[in-house]
Amino acid sequence: MSKGSLKKCLSILLVLVLVLSTILAGCTKETTNEVGDSQKTLFTPGTYEGEGQGFNGPIKVAVTVTENEITKVEVLEHSETESIAASAIEQIPKAIVEYQTVSVDAVTGATGASNGIKEAVKDALLKAGAKEEDITKEVKKENKETVVELEADVVVVGAGGAGTAAAVTAAENGAKVIVLEKTAIPGGTTANGGGFFAADSKQARSLGHEPVDTDKIFEMWMEEMDWKADANLVKQFLELSHTTADWLEDRGIVFHKIDKPVQQSHAEGTHGYHKYDDFTKTSQQLGAMLDRIVKEYGAEVYYETPAVELLEENGAVTGVKAVSKDGTVYNIKAKSVILATGGFVGNAEMVKEALNGVSVNASGYNTNVGDGINMALKLGAATRGMEAMVLHTFNIEGGSEVKGEYDFMELYLATNSLAYMPIIPWLNAQGFRYANEEIVYDRALSTNALVAQGDYAWFIYNEELLNILENEGAAKAGMKESVAMGPMPDITPLYQGWGRLTEIVNQMVTNGHVKKADTLDELAELTGMVPEILKATMEKYNEDARNKVDTLFGKDGDLMFEMSSGPYYAFKVTANNLCTVGGLRVNANFQVVRNDPENGYTPIKNLYAAGADAAGIYSDHYAHTIEGAAQGWAYNSGRLAGARATENALGIKVDLLKSK
Numbered sequence: 001m002s003k004g005s006l007k008k009c010l011s012i013l014l015v016l017v018l019v020l021s022t023i024l025a026g027c028t029k030e031t032t033n034e035v036g037d038s039q040k041t042l043f044t045p046g047t048y049e050g051e052g053q054g055f056n057g058p059i060k061v062a063v064t065v066t067e068n069e070i071t072k073v074e075v076l077e078h079s080e081t082e083s084i085a086a087s088a089i090e091q092i093p094k095a096i097v098e099y100q101t102v103s104v105d106a107v108t109g110a111t112g113a114s115n116g117i118k119e120a121v122k123d124a125l126l127k128a129g130a131k132e133e134d135i136t137k138e139v140k141k142e143n144k145e146t147v148v149e150l151e152a153d154v155v156v157v158g159a160g161g162a163g164t165a166a167a168v169t170a171a172e173n174g175a176k177v178i179v180l181e182k183t184a185i186p187g188g189t190t191a192n193g194g195g196f197f198a199a200d201s202k203q204a205r206s207l208g209h210e211p212v213d214t215d216k217i218f219e220m221w222m223e224e225m226d227w228k229a230d231a232n233l234v235k236q237f238l239e240l241s242h243t244t245a246d247w248l249e250d251r252g253i254v255f256h257k258i259d260k261p262v263q264q265s266h267a268e269g270t271h272g273y274h275k276y277d278d279f280t281k282t283s284q285q286l287g288a289m290l291d292r293i294v295k296e297y298g299a300e301v302y303y304e305t306p307a308v309e310l311l312e313e314n315g316a317v318t319g320v321k322a323v324s325k326d327g328t329v330y331n332i333k334a335k336s337v338i339l340a341t342g343g344f345v346g347n348a349e350m351v352k353e354a355l356n357g358v359s360v361n362a363s364g365y366n367t368n369v370g371d372g373i374n375m376a377l378k379l380g381a382a383t384r385g386m387e388a389m390v391l392h393t394f395n396i397e398g399g400s401e402v403k404g405e406y407d408f409m410e411l412y413l414a415t416n417s418l419a420y421m422p423i424i425p426w427l428n429a430q431g432f433r434y435a436n437e438e439i440v441y442d443r444a445l446s447t448n449a450l451v452a453q454g455d456y457a458w459f460i461y462n463e464e465l466l467n468i469l470e471n472e473g474a475a476k477a478g479m480k481e482s483v484a485m486g487p488m489p490d491i492t493p494l495y496q497g498w499g500r501l502t503e504i505v506n507q508m509v510t511n512g513h514v515k516k517a518d519t520l521d522e523l524a525e526l527t528g529m530v531p532e533i534l535k536a537t538m539e540k541y542n543e544d545a546r547n548k549v550d551t552l553f554g555k556d557g558d559l560m561f562e563m564s565s566g567p568y569y570a571f572k573v574t575a576n577n578l579c580t581v582g583g584l585r586v587n588a589n590f591q592v593v594r595n596d597p598e599n600g601y602t603p604i605k606n607l608y609a610a611g612a613d614a615a616g617i618y619s620d621h622y623a624h625t626i627e628g629a630a631q632g633w634a635y636n637s638g639r640l641a642g643a644r645a646t647e648n649a650l651g652i653k654v655d656l657l658k659s660k
Contacts, residue, residue: 041067043128050127052119054080055112063124070097073121078113081280084191085113087184092117099139108304109183109367147329152178153649155320155334157307157372160188161631162611163340164286165638168251170646171293173654178332179290179299180322182306182367186290187283188342189365189579189612190634194486195255195275197632199238201245203257203274212272214238220625228619232588237617240636240656245274248635253285254278273627305330310337310375316605317379336606336645339592340638343580343612344370351577354386359455361395363576372613373583379604382595384615385582390622390630391447394419397572398513402504410499417491418459419573420483421474423561425460425541428453431524431534433541436553440483444624447575458527458570462563470501477561505569515570523568538563581622581630583615590614590641606648610641
């Protein structure tokens, strides 16, 4: 090759190298940091919005980035319960900015909100041009254990309604108190409830209401429970409930005595329901109760610090071991320990085992996974009535997946209210009708009846009925009285149309959740019901509807809507579990006892339980005798356990009825 040719080839090669370098530089853009190191650009600078799914609905965020750094995360919109989500809204954005990743720890007790924020930030960062692997790196933390030794007269494990009541009672009666709470906020299941039972109060008297006859309720209660409940616990609960509403009000819990019961079916003469003015503020108010005993009585409260083990010597509990979010280990020596961890609603396997294999939806405070119960079981504790749960509402399969711009009530009617209609037949998995549907006016009874059939039931409509509801309201279909649901006095409008009902229902059909068929044979094939059973059931139901008499279960014949022709719609309905109320067996002094029935259940020294951890006032089901029983039990059992634990720790007598 001549020198000229060689020179020409080298020139071409140099040009190719320069072009290739330019292309590569465009593919992997790099900058130089302060120390001269080369690093690739992660983002296109700017502010980007993203959306994620929280516990209650969408969460929207705005994320500001430079080329290589997340500088700001702001939550723009959310529909979370403020008292529960507040800690996540504060902590998660800060952590993402600090660690430059969305893979930060969720805030315990606000997992839904935490995950929704992280999902929304990820969405925004991807819009900013980020690669997923660069924004989901695990946070590296130092694994350095610190051990702290503490002492208390009384340790309360859990800061829900029961735990807070126990801690305040103990502190006010002279005990040095330490409270351990696994989540970032107080309140637990209590902060999600609407109100509580109390037999008397200043507010009730101001309305002219006489004190509830708790002797009468005691008889009704024990009869309902077939005397399988602990009479001493029931009696103490009802007796103390004459004082507890005023006790709570004096300590900052804001509520009002309502004039009439919320649920129509509760027995006459049992109305003691005290409703929170705003249940979203209950967590804050319980927190203020704890703050006060910290300030006035030297109590200590440790959040995001779950107890992990009961300390024991010679068969007696001597304290608690706890581990905080930052890894600090607390060994707490105590004279008395009260377990108030809220039961096990969030532990699907424990719930399923307790219900003999039936699965239900955990709709309560799902961080309650049986911590206190399981710690006590390791010491040989006994349980009682584990199958007793607040199975209290229905869930229509597919309701949460409906998309579109609908008013709240339009969506609620189609995805919730259709499960609370006494005018339709409820069928089990085989196609048998299984209940008098009028019991829908009491959620405890109606949900118990469903769970007795297994995991689900089918609620049957036809197109004619849906059209009547949509265009004219439930009264036109034979319904006489509206159904109330918590703060909503009417979820089944009688005299007005139900919005875009059929449009939403048909979307659920398209999504595969609601089963639609022209004939009962086709409906049986789609649902798995036995064709012969389904057809016989509907034939009898329709005949009774024409004759205005329920020959099977005695329902008001006017509440039987005839469905002799299709198209038919089958809604798959499952049960919601608000909380568990079976748990550790306690004696009349709220002491946890050993699993030694041959010895009459001897107490585990220094160990107490309250609230959903303490079983005994129920047999195998939640009582429908009075409204607000679970929350009433939380506060009253907390006060009682706090008193007994303080007596044990200080050798004194505590009389909770002295101000009665």
